[in-house]
Amino acid sequence: MNAAEPTTTAPALSLPALAVTCPACGSKPGELCTSHSGTRPRRNDVHRARTTAHNTPTT
Numbered sequence: 554m555n556a557a558e559p560t561t562t563a564p565a566l567s568l569p570a571l572a573v574t575c576p577a578c579g580s581k582p583g584e585l586c587t588s589h590s591g592t593r594p595r596r597n598d599v600h601r602a603r604t605t606a607h608n609t610p611t612t
């Protein structure tokens with residue numbers, strides 16, 4: 554079921570928002586966001602909510 558292409562080459566891995574858990578899809582820090590109920594990794598970007606969460610202090 555895995556895609557042939559390794560996720561290590563995903564452009565989204567360079568986004569700073571990967572440092573936080575995504576509130577939209579639940580991806581953990583360091584993991585790509587997923588779409589379609591988690592069946593497809595978002596290799597080129599992350600959810601907007603994740604970027605917002607990264608830019609918003611939680612304390």
Ligand SMILES: [Zn+2]
Nearest residue numbers: 575578586600
């Ligand atoms: Zn997400």
